[in-house]
Amino acid sequence: MAEFSATVYQNEFLPEGGTDVNAIVTITCTNAGAAGRTGSGDAGEIIIVDTSGSMGRTRMEAAKQAADAALDQIADGTWFAVVAGTHQAYLAYPPVRSGPGMVVMDANHRFQAHQAVQQFRADGGTAMGQWLTLAGRLFESVGGPNGGGLTKRHAILLTDGENHNERPDQLSAAIASVVGRFQCDCRGVGVDWQVAEVRRIAQALLGTVDIVGEPSELRAEFAGLMQASMARGIAAADLRVWTPQGAQLLFVRQVSPSVEDLTARRTEVNALTGAYPTGSWGDESRDYHVAVRLPAKTLGQEQLAARVQLAVGPDVVAQSLVKAKWSDDEGLTTRINPEVAHYTGQTELADAIQEGLAAKASGDEATATTRLGRAVQLAAATQNAEATTRLRKVVDIDDPETGTVRLRRDVEKADEMALDTASTKTTRIRS
Amino acid sequence: MTETAPDPGASAPAPAGTPLTCPVCGAAVEPGQAFCESCGSALASSGVTNAVDAGLTAVEQDAPIELTRPTSTAGPAPAEVLVPASRCLACGSEVGQDGYCTVCGTKAPIPRDHYVEQPASWVAAVCDRGVKHHRNEDATAIDAQQEPGSRAVLVVCDGVSTSTDSDIASLAAARRARDVLVALRPTGLPNPASRAGAVADALESAVAQANEAVLAATPEGGPDAAACTFAAAVVEGDLVVFGNVGDSRVYWLPDPGGSGMGAEPTELSLDDSMAQARIAMGVDRVTAENGPQAHAITKWLGRDAPDIVPRTGSVLLGHPGWVLVCSDGLWNYCSEAAGLGELVTSLSGATASPLELGEALVRWANGQGGRDNVSVALARH
Numbered sequence: 001m002a003e004f005s006a007t008v009y010q011n012e013f014l015p016e017g018g019t020d021v022n023a024i025v026t027i028t029c030t031n032a033g034a035a036g037r038t039g040s041g042d043a044g045e046i047i048i049v050d051t052s053g054s055m056g057r058t059r060m061e062a063a064k065q066a067a068d069a070a071l072d073q074i075a076d077g078t079w080f081a082v083v084a085g086t087h088q089a090y091l092a093y094p095p096v097r098s099g100p101g102m103v104v105m106d107a108n109h110r111f112q113a114h115q116a117v118q119q120f121r122a123d124g125g126t127a128m129g130q131w132l133t134l135a136g137r138l139f140e141s142v143g144g145p146n147g148g149g150l151t152k153r154h155a156i157l158l159t160d161g162e163n164h165n166e167r168p169d170q171l172s173a174a175i176a177s178v179v180g181r182f183q184c185d186c187r188g189v190g191v192d193w194q195v196a197e198v199r200r201i202a203q204a205l206l207g208t209v210d211i212v213g214e215p216s217e218l219r220a221e222f223a224g225l226m227q228a229s230m231a232r233g234i235a236a237a238d239l240r241v242w243t244p245q246g247a248q249l250l251f252v253r254q255v256s257p258s259v260e261d262l263t264a265r266r267t268e269v270n271a272l273t274g275a276y277p278t279g280s281w282g283d284e285s286r287d288y289h290v291a292v293r294l295p296a297k298t299l300g301q302e303q304l305a306a307r308v309q310l311a312v313g314p315d316v317v318a319q320s321l322v323k324a325k326w327s328d329d330e331g332l333t334t335r336i337n338p339e340v341a342h343y344t345g346q347t348e349l350a351d352a353i354q355e356g357l358a359a360k361a362s363g364d365e366a367t368a369t370t371r372l373g374r375a376v377q378l379a380a381a382t383q384n385a386e387a388t389t390r391l392r393k394v395v396d397i398d399d400p401e402t403g404t405v406r407l408r409r410d411v412e413k414a415d416e417m418a419l420d421t422a423s424t425k426t427t428r429i430r431s
Numbered sequence: 432m433t434e435t436a437p438d439p440g441a442s443a444p445a446p447a448g449t450p451l452t453c454p455v456c457g458a459a460v461e462p463g464q465a466f467c468e469s470c471g472s473a474l475a476s477s478g479v480t481n482a483v484d485a486g487l488t489a490v491e492q493d494a495p496i497e498l499t500r501p502t503s504t505a506g507p508a509p510a511e512v513l514v515p516a517s518r519c520l521a522c523g524s525e526v527g528q529d530g531y532c533t534v535c536g537t538k539a540p541i542p543r544d545h546y547v548e549q550p551a552s553w554v555a556a557v558c559d560r561g562v563k564h565h566r567n568e569d570a571t572a573i574d575a576q577q578e579p580g581s582r583a584v585l586v587v588c589d590g591v592s593t594s595t596d597s598d599i600a601s602l603a604a605a606r607r608a609r610d611v612l613v614a615l616r617p618t619g620l621p622n623p624a625s626r627a628g629a630v631a632d633a634l635e636s637a638v639a640q641a642n643e644a645v646l647a648a649t650p651e652g653g654p655d656a657a658a659c660t661f662a663a664a665v666v667e668g669d670l671v672v673f674g675n676v677g678d679s680r681v682y683w684l685p686d687p688g689g690s691g692m693g694a695e696p697t698e699l700s701l702d703d704s705m706a707q708a709r710i711a712m713g714v715d716r717v718t719a720e721n722g723p724q725a726h727a728i729t730k731w732l733g734r735d736a737p738d739i740v741p742r743t744g745s746v747l748l749g750h751p752g753w754v755l756v757c758s759d760g761l762w763n764y765c766s767e768a769a770g771l772g773e774l775v776t777s778l779s780g781a782t783a784s785p786l787e788l789g790e791a792l793v794r795w796a797n798g799q800g801g802r803d804n805v806s807v808a809l810a811r812h
């Protein structure tokens with residue numbers, strides 16, 4: 001049986017007239033079990049591989065190996081399908097024309113799926129919206145023994161290029177049509193794909209985005225992604241945030257393992273409670289930053305600023321309380337909570353990197369230098385060594401404390417993209 | 432009187448190593464603690480005498496007049512449990528399992544910080560921590576017969592905040608006094624004057640017993656002995672007998688529009704305070720009550736009490752209205768009887784529920800700043 005716990009980190013003391021309450025809530029899941037094996041419904045996996053002409057022979061062979069590696073990680077009993085994507089989307093496996101577009105993994109299907117993957121030929125354009133739409137339809141086509149369908153739906157998407165054969169609004173519409181219907185981890189191989197474009201898909205579909213610089217690394221990457229997905233026994237959970245009447249919920253962010261602004265993903269549970277989808281859970285911890293603005297109360301008053309809960313289906317499985325106490329004791333009210341400060345810095349770091357790189361791409365070197373300098377400063381301050389290492393490949397650092405940097409002229413495109421995709425990855429606070 | 436109490440050693444000690452909790456509110460308590468620090472409930476399993484039990488027997492033995500003993504007060508009934516608020520004090524919505532309002536998030540007070548009593552439809556009390564104080568050192572204890580206008584006992588005690596255990600002292604005193612006043616009910620005295628005399632005697636006994644309860648409930652030694660005030664009213668039909676020690680008060684607040692004797696709001700009790708002493712010397716009330724040491728009381732209950740004989744009196748009520756016993760947490764904001772009468776009239780509106788009026792008065796006092804604990808006990812006449 002999966003167990004959840006929630007812990008809150010905050011300074012609950014507000015000065016006279018103080019209104020804003022910030023808190024970090026860590027939610028931890030243990031004993032999550034394996035996907036599709038917890039009695040709460042079946043799991044489904046779809047592997048989506050870019051087979052456009054740009055893949056070429058080397059990347060196509062690497063992609064086939066990666067798809068094979070992912071297939072090998074799908075546990076028997078899991079529903080699955082393989083999609084080949086160009087300017088259209090093809091169901092590569094199972095070879096069906098009607099009925100469910102997915103099959104239950106066993107030795108025979110695994111063998112035949114490997115055979116199907118071997119037939120991939122690099123040819124045609126790129127229309128990721130179409131791939132996503134097909135994946136959505138495939139997940140929907142599985143009725144399940146009781147007509148309930150799949151409770152856990154996850155896809156891996158591999159691309160190598162820009163979305164040439166669709167307009168941005170077509171991609172947006174396709175993404176919107178599958179939001180909430182499955183989760184999707186996205187990987188780009190090479191340097192010819194657009195980080196922002198693929199990030200948009202991953203963020204909307206509660207997945208991750210990363211660059212795989214070398215085709216040879218694809219195999220391990222896909223095996224790892226599928227292995228992680230198989231270990232997520234909790235198909236879906238919602239973060240629920242209650243705030244008191246008259247309060248303003250400023251934002252809800254996931255801040256670890258990566259920064260994701262959840263604020264706009266709210267669906268209403270009731271007038272005072274919003275639900276934010278968090279996707280599937282394995283044995284892991286995630287941190288959330290909640291900020292609430294309250295009408296100030298008189299000194300000595302205490303109130304609840306938020307109830308932060310995790311709900312699996314209708315059941316609240318963990319709750320923590322964010323409080324506010326008004327005090328005239330400056331020793332209490334001026335205390336800065338280290339967790340809140342740390343993640344505030346990490347969030348700004350992600351913004352600074354993305355804005356800096358965007359400015360650099362558009363030729364605005366002044367802004368790029370300022371923002372990447374700020375990123376260097378924040379990475380140092382929050383002891384994010386990985387970010388510092390990635391930043392060093394894009395800028396020469398004169399002084400990390402003041403954020404004085406110079407843009408490097410000899411930047412590898414892959415390094416810049418790696419900095420971009422990893423910008424939202426955060427480190428945990430070191431106490 | 433405490434010698435009639437069971438030997439403390441006879442109580443079964445709690446098994447060593449077991450964490451003790453209050454049976455009422457669940458808060459952790461120390462072995463040997465007589466009362467719960469959180470809600471003030473008496474801890475039966477502690478090694479300390481249960482003050483209320485021990486006292487009642489003694490009252491019967493000392494009873495100077497004929498007694499009847501209503502079955503409802505035959506010992507510390509389950510009704511003694513302080514009832515936590517189920518509705519939010521700020522907005523009236525439901526309080527969640529986590530102790531905070533489900534709508535406005537206001538923290539629900541622990542029962543000792545806000546409790547209500549309503550033994551009959553026409554009698555109620557509300558006892559509240561107020562806004563500024565960290566602890567509720569006021570206490571109320573009331574009793575009433577079901578028939579409206581029949582018999583009610585209203586007791587308010589206000590713990591002196593300079594001592595550490597005043598919250599325990601005030602609750603012990605109020606409850607003991609209430610029990611004594613319920614037990615010492617004169618019968619066979621048709622003449623109101625005789626009855627008034629008997630009830631006044633009962634008030635003296637009640638204060639003496641309440642003082643014993645304070646001594647029994649709070650530790651000896653230390654520079655700041657627990658202390659509290661006392662104010663009580665016993666309503667028997669048209670007769671109201673009242674008494675006080677310190678600056679908690681008894682008011683008669685008739686409904687407006689009447690005429691003749693008892694048609695005007697009246698402060699029945701007389702404070703034992705520096706302010707009252709100055710008023711007696713001719714200083715006007717506003718100046719006296721806001722002057723230096725105005726709140727210093729000259730009489731109180733407790734180990735170091737100089738004099739615990741209450742000032743008593745009685746009146747016959749000829750009009751409909753409210754008998755109010757309150758602590759200074761209320762009257763600080765409205766001392767004059769006339770003003771208090773107007774306030775009660777405006778707050779009671781069309782409803783004549785003593786509980787609603789009591790809550791409204793407490794809210795009002797807190798709205799004025801809530802500088803002190805607020806207690807109100809009301810009987811509808």
